[in-house]
Amino acid sequence: MVSPMFRLGNEDMGPPWLRPLLKTSFFTHCEVHGDSNKSECNMYCLDCIGNALCSYCLPDHKDHHVVQIRRSSYHNVIRVSEVSKFIDISYIQTYIINSAKIVFLNERPQPRPGKGVTNTCEICCRSLLDSFRFCSIGCKLGGMKTDPDLTFALRPKPGREWMHGSESDESSTPRKVRKTSAFGRSIEVPAAGAAGNEGGSISPGTPPILSYRTSRRKGIPHRSPF
Numbered sequence: 001m002v003s004p005m006f007r008l009g010n011e012d013m014g015p016p017w018l019r020p021l022l023k024t025s026f027f028t029h030c031e032v033h034g035d036s037n038k039s040e041c042n043m044y045c046l047d048c049i050g051n052a053l054c055s056y057c058l059p060d061h062k063d064h065h066v067v068q069i070r071r072s073s074y075h076n077v078i079r080v081s082e083v084s085k086f087i088d089i090s091y092i093q094t095y096i097i098n099s100a101k102i103v104f105l106n107e108r109p110q111p112r113p114g115k116g117v118t119n120t121c122e123i124c125c126r127s128l129l130d131s132f133r134f135c136s137i138g139c140k141l142g143g144m145k146t147d148p149d150l151t152f153a154l155r156p157k158p159g160r161e162w163m164h165g166s167e168s169d170e171s172s173t174p175r176k177v178r179k180t181s182a183f184g185r186s187i188e189v190p191a192a193g194a195a196g197n198e199g200g201s202i203s204p205g206t207p208p209i210l211s212y213r214t215s216r217r218k219g220i221p222h223r224s225p226f
Helices: 018-022 055-061 135-145 158-163
Strands: 043-045 067-068 069-071 075-078 094-095 100-104 177-182 185-190
Touching: 018 135, 043 055, 055 069, 069 094, 069 100
Parallel strands: none
Antiparallel strands: 043 067, 069 075, 075 100, 094 100, 177 185
16 A cells, blocks of 8 residues: 555645645644643644644654644744655745744735835745745645646756766776876876765875986086186
């Protein structure tokens, strides 16, 4: 049986847990552990797609994908480091709160944009920086109804092999060389910045032994004047 966490939503409109997450009420007292301290529900299981969870509910969701919801100005937010593992949040403006980058879950309508505002959310008209189109995950979901190019599907990141080629030993890696002269012979040594093993330590090559003792060539003798 495939977990809902990994099943695609309808027409790539996000995973099955996305809409329920946006509609869930958080920061209420847990119905099961309401008599316990710290029973505030601020977590959500992406596998079970149920109600919000408190810290005492977590043992029942061992090995599940659980995210934590936080609050900012009475609005629900989630850290980028958590949600970006599961969905693509491109075009959504991010904010820094308590030294952590976050995104808002749902729209935050703004009646009148401030003076000089040149860019607003396409759904709720909240002021945005010029490089963004939406102020929240919910607004991006709404924008997908009219823009088929938008998606929450994660794009595969180019791997190390794709960027740098497959790992190989040093013998198959072309190396830049420079020539230097010592004792009248031409010697090849690795040039500065030559390719080596990225992960290992690179020891500098032993420089050629150069002799600085040279014989003085005698000039033509000059006779002193009388």
